[in-house]
Amino acid sequence: MKQILNIFRKDLRRFWSEIAVSVALLVTYSWNDVRGWSGERDVAAYGGIAAIVGYQFLSGLVTVLLPIAWAFLIVRVVQGEALVGDRQFWITRPYEWKKLLAAKVLFVVITINLPLLIADVFLLAKAGFPPTHYVAGLLWMQLMIALILILPMATLATVTASVVQTILAILGVTLYMFGVAWLASVIPSSSFSGPADSLELILVIVVCVVVILWQYAKRKTAGSRWLIAGLGIAIISIVAVAPYNTIVSHKFPRIAAGEPLPVQLALLPAAPIGDSDAPEKEKEITVQIPVGFSGLAKDSIVVVSGVMVSLDAPNGLRWNSGWVSLGTELFPDTKDIMQIHFSLKKAFFEQVKSASVKARISLALTEYRDKNRRDFVTPHGEFLMEDVGYCFAETSYRREIHCRAPLRTPSSMMITSDLSANTCWAMGGESRVEIRLIVKNWYQNSDSGPAELGISPVKNVDFHLWARNDNGARPIVAGICPGTPLVISNPELVRRFGTELEINSLHLADYRLRESDSGGTGFGIRLR
Amino acid sequence: MSAIHTENLTKKFWRVEALNGLNLDVPEGAVYALVGPNGAGKTTAIKILMNIFGPTSGHAEVLSVESTRIAGQPFTSIGYVSENQELPEWMRVGALLEYLRPFYPSWDRTLEDDLIRQFDLPRDRKLSNLSRGMRMKAALASALAYHPKLIVLDEPFTGLDPLVRDELIQGLLERAEESTILVSSHDLAEIESFASHVGYLEQGRLRFSEELTQLVERFREVQVTFDGAARLPEKPPESWMQINSSAAVVRFIEDRFDPERTRTDIRGAFGEVRDVTFSPMTLREIFLAMAKAGRNAA
Numbered sequence: 001m002k003q004i005l006n007i008f009r010k011d012l013r014r015f016w017s018e019i020a021v022s023v024a025l026l027v028t029y030s031w032n033d034v035r036g037w038s039g040e041r042d043v044a045a046y047g048g049i050a051a052i053v054g055y056q057f058l059s060g061l062v063t064v065l066l067p068i069a070w071a072f073l074i075v076r077v078v079q080g081e082a083l084v085g086d087r088q089f090w091i092t093r094p095y096e097w098k099k100l101l102a103a104k105v106l107f108v109v110i111t112i113n114l115p116l117l118i119a120d121v122f123l124l125a126k127a128g129f130p131p132t133h134y135v136a137g138l139l140w141m142q143l144m145i146a147l148i149l150i151l152p153m154a155t156l157a158t159v160t161a162s163v164v165q166t167i168l169a170i171l172g173v174t175l176y177m178f179g180v181a182w183l184a185s186v187i188p189s190s191s192f193s194g195p196a197d198s199l200e201l202i203l204v205i206v207v208c209v210v211v212i213l214w215q216y217a218k219r220k221t222a223g224s225r226w227l228i229a230g231l232g233i234a235i236i237s238i239v240a241v242a243p244y245n246t247i248v249s250h251k252f253p254r255i256a257a258g259e260p261l262p263v264q265l266a267l268l269p270a271a272p273i274g275d276s277d278a279p280e281k282e283k284e285i286t287v288q289i290p291v292g293f294s295g296l297a298k299d300s301i302v303v304v305s306g307v308m309v310s311l312d313a314p315n316g317l318r319w320n321s322g323w324v325s326l327g328t329e330l331f332p333d334t335k336d337i338m339q340i341h342f343s344l345k346k347a348f349f350e351q352v353k354s355a356s357v358k359a360r361i362s363l364a365l366t367e368y369r370d371k372n373r374r375d376f377v378t379p380h381g382e383f384l385m386e387d388v389g390y391c392f393a394e395t396s397y398r399r400e401i402h403c404r405a406p407l408r409t410p411s412s413m414m415i416t417s418d419l420s421a422n423t424c425w426a427m428g429g430e431s432r433v434e435i436r437l438i439v440k441n442w443y444q445n446s447d448s449g450p451a452e453l454g455i456s457p458v459k460n461v462d463f464h465l466w467a468r469n470d471n472g473a474r475p476i477v478a479g480i481c482p483g484t485p486l487v488i489s490n491p492e493l494v495r496r497f498g499t500e501l502e503i504n505s506l507h508l509a510d511y512r513l514r515e516s517d518s519g520g521t522g523f524g525i526r527l528r
Numbered sequence: 529m530s531a532i533h534t535e536n537l538t539k540k541f542w543r544v545e546a547l548n549g550l551n552l553d554v555p556e557g558a559v560y561a562l563v564g565p566n567g568a569g570k571t572t573a574i575k576i577l578m579n580i581f582g583p584t585s586g587h588a589e590v591l592s593v594e595s596t597r598i599a600g601q602p603f604t605s606i607g608y609v610s611e612n613q614e615l616p617e618w619m620r621v622g623a624l625l626e627y628l629r630p631f632y633p634s635w636d637r638t639l640e641d642d643l644i645r646q647f648d649l650p651r652d653r654k655l656s657n658l659s660r661g662m663r664m665k666a667a668l669a670s671a672l673a674y675h676p677k678l679i680v681l682d683e684p685f686t687g688l689d690p691l692v693r694d695e696l697i698q699g700l701l702e703r704a705e706e707s708t709i710l711v712s713s714h715d716l717a718e719i720e721s722f723a724s725h726v727g728y729l730e731q732g733r734l735r736f737s738e739e740l741t742q743l744v745e746r747f748r749e750v751q752v753t754f755d756g757a758a759r760l761p762e763k764p765p766e767s768w769m770q771i772n773s774s775a776a777v778v779r780f781i782e783d784r785f786d787p788e789r790t791r792t793d794i795r796g797a798f799g800e801v802r803d804v805t806f807s808p809m810t811l812r813e814i815f816l817a818m819a820k821a822g823r824n825a826a
Contacts, residue, residue: 002630006631085614089613091580092580092606092613093603093628094602094604097599
């Protein structure tokens with residue numbers, strides 16, 4: 001223990017300026033965060049747009065600078081007793097590697113984790129949430145920071161000899177990540193990588209821990225670097241060879257024969273178009289297939305989590321989109337047509353457009369049950385919203401409910417409103433809806449941990465309503481203001497399942513999307 | 529009993545063989561000078577002994593501990609100073625000593641003060657602001673203040689002025705009775721003044737390793753004078769090096785000098801000669817002769 005404290009005290013003396021900078025940034029962050037909760041309302045009322053921009057600029061700046069300051073501190077303290085090289089004086093002194101590592105861990109805990117924990121406790125208390133009720137969440141946040149920031153930075157610091165080398169390594173890792181992201185974008189179905197992502201994350205954590213321990217115990221830098229390179233190759237291999245179709249079929253099993261579907265799907269006839277020839281300049285043709293959906297129970301919601309389209313032409317030509325991850329929500333009381341659109345190479349389209357193509361549309365669907373529905377009239381001033389936190393209706397600028405929540409945003413909360421009963425003032429050019437028009441907004445947070453990753457434990461949640469005027473007329477008054485009646489509910493996951501639509505004779509030329517209809521190329525679903 | 533013992537120690541850096549089957553024994557209490565030309569493998573050998581590198585093959589023991597296990601506690605008995613060691617230059621001299629103190633159970637505050645005085649070290653000066661010589665003295669003070677059983681010095685005198693060298697050597701000699709000292713150096717004149725043993729390393733191999741007095745006794749510069757023109761022997765003994773002639777004189781270096789045997793060898797090689805003289809050699813002269821012989825052999 002004496003040796004640990006001796007090294008720790010030495011590091012404190014040496015890096016006091018770096019510590020001071022990171023603490024100053026943390027204090028600035030906390031002050032600005034508090035300013036943001038209630039401040040935006042006041043800023044909008046008394047300070048105007050310039051003050052809001054100032055707040056947001058400072059918020060963005062400190063949010064970037066603070067992790068950089070922490071990363072710099074981690075690299076500096078690890079390299080205070082550099083593990084790379086053969087000339088460091090400390091390697092021929094009676095340092096015990098476990099105690100040296102413990103001293104570095106102690107330094108990080110005292111100079112990064114502890115100030116952050118104190119700031120988090122302060123922010124929670126200041127936001128009106130008793131910190132003692134959120135101990136597990138606060139510790140979880142510390143663990144997240146340790147895994148996402150501290151562990152990778154410490155790993156890079158142990159295999160590099162200087163800050164410059166570490167920066168170059170970070171650039172290399174960033175380029176590598178872009179490369180992996182590009183690779184994933186060109187591999188069909190790779191957006192359904194759930195278990196593969198988890199495996200990659202576990203591998204990263206394990207390799208980081210092994211490298212750190214190995215470097216401190218043996219200082220085998222070449223071996224450690226090879227291990228990191230091996231991790232890079234392993235991740236690329238996982239991205240390249242993961243059985244995405246198996247992952248999808250496992251996560252979204254085909255529904256058993258005879259079991260009723262919560263939603264009925266049917267191909268709709270194509271809208272007639274005049275000229276089916278593609279313009280010469282186009283390289284890709286967008287095809288749009290309208291699918292009607294019906295039969296949804298009143299309290300049922302179905303989310304189209306993914307779609308795969310495959311085409312078989314009589315001349316042997318084939319095309320498959322691979323699974324594409326989506327999140328289109330189908331509600332019982334709103335739209336009833338989804339337009340599935342996808343892009344084909346012009347050369348392929350020209351070869352098959354007049355043929356009778358066999359099409360298969362595979363759908364990965366998630367069914368939710370809308371539960372815990374309750375009427376809610378938006379109050380004046382600050383109020384406590386169940387499952388969320390402290391909220392107020394911001395009327396002068398965004399016309400939304402602005403909330404601060406402890407540790408995490410709600411897992412699943414839906415706001416439903418009839419715009420004909422909206423109580424907001426009409427802003428310039430807006431028109432008020434006279435007949436019943438239901439709009440919904442569903443807030444989901446798939447993060448299942450007790451807290452979300454972040455510096456602040458106080459999460460901002462903004463509930464707003466939005467509606468497009470399909471007739472192209474004036475915008476609709478669609479905000480949330482004091483007095484606006486809402487229905488709040490908590491959709492709960494019921495099951496995930498897969499289904500298919502088979503179309504034996506599809507004339508793609510009839511389904512080509514005209515340029516004037518285009519809402520963008522690529523793969524997607526539009527609701528009508 | 530050896531303070532340092534190595535067997536067939538080999539180190540390869542990719543395809544370059546820095547050490548080739550080194551067998552070295554440094555007796556306890558010796559002041560052992562490891563000498564050799566640049567690239568001979570002296571620093572590599574020392575770094576393996578200090579477990580800074582691992583050996584490719586063979587093994588080494590330092591104070592009866594396998595060199596690959598030297599870390600942490602064993603360094604409480606070893607003082608290591610190297611010319612290219614990176615010291616914590618942001619520290620002041622006093623802070624460095626204060627920081628190191630708790631690492632060593634045998635740290636001697638009185639000795640620390642003595643060393644500071646002896647080396648004239650300013651406690652409040654940052655290491656980065658010290659001259660090279662002063663930095664070496666600070667490093668040495670920090671390696672002597674805990675009475676190490678073994679002091680290992682890698683080229684400690686390189687680039688130092690004579691006064692600083694003297695101070696360092698004086699500091700070392702005062703500690704010589706309680707420690708074994710292994711020092712690698714090019715500064716043969718200085719080594720000669722205090723080494724008890726010497727090892728000559730060349731191309732990763734130990735050419736010889738013996739007590740300095742024996743070595744100096746073993747080497748002689750021999751001058752053979754003829755009545756007429758000098759003639760070179762057709763098949764000289766293997767112990768003769770650098771044989772050359774001019775006018776009526778042949779000179780060579782004998783590396784296994786024994787008055788009777790050497791005279792007999794001379795008679796066998798040259799027959800009757802007018803005069804033979806044997807001149808003692810300095811360590812530097814011996815080193816140069818060995819280096820040249822090695823180069824010629826290569």
